Amino acid sequence: MKHNIFFLNAEILKQYLKQYGRGVHSKDYEFAISVHAKEYFEEKLNQQFVITFEQNSKRHNFPNRFxxxxxxxxEILTTYNEEDTPVDFALAPxxxxxxxxxxxxxxxxxxxxTSLDRANEKLAAFxxxxxxxxxxxxVGLIIVPQMRGQETNTKSFDIKDLKSKLNIQEGAIRAVYVFQFFNETPKFIGLWASQEALAENIK
Structure with a gap:
């Protein structure tokens, strides 16, 4: 199915988050992750991307690809962004x-x-x-672990052990990543990739 989408400038999106950001419990958190994902994959793949979001069915007069x-x-993000969708954002090369x-x-x-007890096992099952x-x-799946009531980072999980506990069917999804801040630095860690993603180096 074809969807209408907005192509967003990452620098303007950063300005929006800084000036109008509604916090980690809003849709803006996903917008922020899309910026970090763009920067991560541009560096990893030496490829330029633009961020895209799906439009909802409300009518507007914005031109295409502006x-x-x-x-x-x-106005776009608060009025015309589709929220009931299985895709939160996309990166267009x-x-x-x-x-x-x-x-x-x-x-x-x-x-x-709420606990680090059996953290790897619980996260892998999820x-x-x-x-x-x-x-x-x-689709690439981005997992954001959040421990309520305590500071956490990727050291809370044994990544090697976590990978060993994953049991994902080929063709179920393209790739899986963990995203967290570590020492105030955003980090993407690849956990699993399909054979197709491995062949194209999108992992």
């Missing part, structure tokens, strides 16, 4: 300042826990359930 002002972006005509979709899921239930071979 660069919105800060106030226009605020750009070459020679031209879009290549496709995009890599991502879904963000938060993992909440990832296995979400990934195998999703059944969309083109």
């Amino acid at each position: 660069t919105p002002s800060l106030e226009q972006l605020r 750009v070459s020679a300042d031209k879009l290549e005509g496709y995009a890599y979709p991502f879904q963000i899921k938060r993992f909440y826990s 990832i296995n359930e979400k990934a195998n239930k999703y059944r969309s071979s083109q």
Whole structure:
């Protein structure tokens, strides 16, 4: 199914988050992760991307593929962004300042826990359930672990052990990542990738 989408400038999106950001418990948290994902994959793949979001069905007069002002972006994200969708954002490759005509979709899921006891086992079970239930071979799943009531970072999890506990069916999803801040630095850690993603180095 074809969807109408907005192509967003990452720098203006950063300005929006700084000036109008509504915090980690709002949709803005996903917008912030999309910026970090763009920067991560651009460095990893030496490829330029633009961030895209799906439009809802409300009518508007914005042109296709334009660069919105800060106030226009605020209106787009609060009024015309589709929230009831299995894809939270996508990254569209750009070459020679031209879009290549496709995009890599991502879904963000938060993992909440109140204890570090059996943290790897619980997180792995959560990832296995979400990934195998999703059944969309083109989507990258971004897991955001959040421990209530305490400071956490990726050292809370043994990544090697966590990877060994994953049991994801080939074709269920494209790849799985953990996203967290460590010493105030955003970190993406690849946990699992399909054979297709490995072949294309999108992992």
